[in-house]
Amino acid sequence: MKKYVCKVCGYIYDPEVGDPEHGLPPQTPWEAVPADWVCPICGVSKEDFEPVE
Amino acid sequence: MKEPLKAVRITDKVYWVGAVDWDIRDFHGYSTNRGTSYNAYLILAEKPTLIDTVKAPFLPEMMARISSVIDPKAIRLVVSNHSEMDHSGALPELLKLIEPEKVVASPAGVKALRAHFHDLAPVQAVKEGESLDLGGDRLSFRMTPMLHWPDSMFSYLESDGVLFSNDAFGMHLASLSRFDDEVPDWRYEAAKYYANILLPFSDIVLALLDKFDKTGFSPKMIAPDHGPIWRKDVKMIMSLWGAWARQKGTDKAVIVFDTMWGSTEKLALAAAEGLAAGGTKTVVMPMRLSHRSDVATELLDAGALLVGSPTINRQMFPTMADVLSYLKGLKPRSKIGAAFGSYGWAGESIQQVQDALVAMGVSTCEPVKCQYVPDAAALASAYDLGQKISAKLKEPR
Numbered sequence A: 001m002k003k004y005v006c007k008v009c010g011y012i013y014d015p016e017v018g019d020p021e022h023g024l025p026p027q028t029p030w031e032a033v034p035a036d037w038v039c040p041i042c043g044v045s046k047e048d049f050e051p052v053e
Numbered sequence B: 001m002k003e004p005l006k007a008v009r010i011t012d013k014v015y016w017v018g019a020v021d022w023d024i025r026d027f028h029g030y031s032t033n034r035g036t037s038y039n040a041y042l043i044l045a046e047k048p049t050l051i052d053t054v055k056a057p058f059l060p061e062m063m064a065r066i067s068s069v070i071d072p073k074a075i076r077l078v079v080s081n082h083s084e085m086d087h088s089g090a091l092p093e094l095l096k097l098i099e100p101e102k103v104v105a106s107p108a109g110v111k112a113l114r115a116h117f118h119d120l121a122p123v124q125a126v127k128e129g130e131s132l133d134l135g136g137d138r139l140s141f142r143m144t145p146m147l148h149w150p151d152s153m154f155s156y157l158e159s160d161g162v163l164f165s166n167d168a169f170g171m172h173l174a175s176l177s178r179f180d181d182e183v184p185d186w187r188y189e190a191a192k193y194y195a196n197i198l199l200p201f202s203d204i205v206l207a208l209l210d211k212f213d214k215t216g217f218s219p220k221m222i223a224p225d226h227g228p229i230w231r232k233d234v235k236m237i238m239s240l241w242g243a244w245a246r247q248k249g250t251d252k253a254v255i256v257f258d259t260m261w262g263s264t265e266k267l268a269l270a271a272a273e274g275l276a277a278g279g280t281k282t283v284v285m286p287m288r289l290s291h292r293s294d295v296a297t298e299l300l301d302a303g304a305l306l307v308g309s310p311t312i313n314r315q316m317f318p319t320m321a322d323v324l325s326y327l328k329g330l331k332p333r334s335k336i337g338a339a340f341g342s343y344g345w346a347g348e349s350i351q352q353v354q355d356a357l358v359a360m361g362v363s364t365c366e367p368v369k370c371q372y373v374p375d376a377a378a379l380a381s382a383y384d385l386g387q388k389i390s391a392k393l394k395e396p397r
Helices: B054-068 B090-100 B109-118 B189-215 B234-246 B263-277 B292-299 B318-329 B348-359 B376-393
Strands: A005-006 A049-051 B014-016 B019-020 B036-038 B041-043 B047-051 B076-082 B102-105 B131-133 B136-143 B153-157 B161-162 B222-224 B252-259 B282-287 B300-307 B336-343 B368-372
Touching: B014 B090, B019 B054, B054 B090, B076 B090, B090 B348, B102 B109, B102 B336, B109 B348, B131 B348, B189 B234, B189 B292, B252 B263, B252 B292, B252 B318, B263 B282, B263 B300, B263 B336, B263 B368, B292 B300, B292 B318, B300 B318, B300 B376, B318 B348, B336 B348, B336 B376, B368 B376
Parallel strands: B047 B076, B076 B102, B161 B222, B252 B282, B252 B300, B300 B336, B336 B368
Antiparallel strands: A005 A049, B014 B041, B019 B036, B041 B047, B131 B136, B136 B153, B153 B161
């Protein structure tokens, strides 16, 4: 599963890990991350992420 | 005599109780040639409230200023708008001294304060739009993540129309005057602060200004954590921030370079002549004599960046690596530019600089390079590069 990086602060969303603190269990792919989820570090939206090449 | 340090009244209920740092010249790698101030604010509401503190060594100065209007132990609420140590450094000691009822920060601020001061007294989180009753006066909170840290938030005192904006709309400028209209020569320092601290977050700045605009939010006064308080030019500083965030490069070029035997300097000066001949405002910055934070400032409204480096042991000159790494982090936009340099053997630095410019998103022209001392043809190439860039700066972008 593809990882995504926050263009603002550099946080990497890793689907293997998810974001359990904000309701996303491990193995949550990027596509299943809700549109209102925000970067847990800096608070920007999904649109400010890009795939990790 | 009695204690000379006093609080400065800024509205009916609000006092400035910060500290002035006349000595600081290096603020985490940003040159503060005119010092700075750490602004803390005291609201003399029914529940006296302190907004932010100062850098740790300045705690006695803040305490003296608070004591000039109130017994510090009477403070019941402390707000931390930003966890960076120039505003939170005095917090742990202050809390021990005054034992307030409540300390609040943004949710990210609670975490950041804990990660800074491991045995800090409990801090409660406030959320977007939440407000606290200071006993008749309301203090509301607006989350402003990445302006300029994840924990950053604004506090707004509705009764007096004062926006406590933490580092936003601030600048490093030591002064005994507290208001914008009393420090008329603030423009360079305000631009420097934006260029060095906020530039990477320009989209977030624009979104904030847009939200202010759409909701008709118009504070009477903006009280930042550094530099003068805005009471006259509230609208002007917001509109300057908008212009800086939009980064429409003007017909201005910044040439940064270093040199070993004067050859790269000759190319730099020839390129500068070419730019100037085309009518472009041109700033030449030799990097062993210029500070990276001043380069960022000059680049803020420039449309072009030209970077010259000699090659030393197959690398670009270290000062150039410094400034390029620094500028890359600031994510400047819509610039055009070029690399140039003199070399002795293989000249690797010119390509390295060019690659760094491309990685920074600069739209580059063909580099100019020459072996050893530039001859008339090499100087003409550098001059032509200047002219070419000057012409490009006049094209609509």
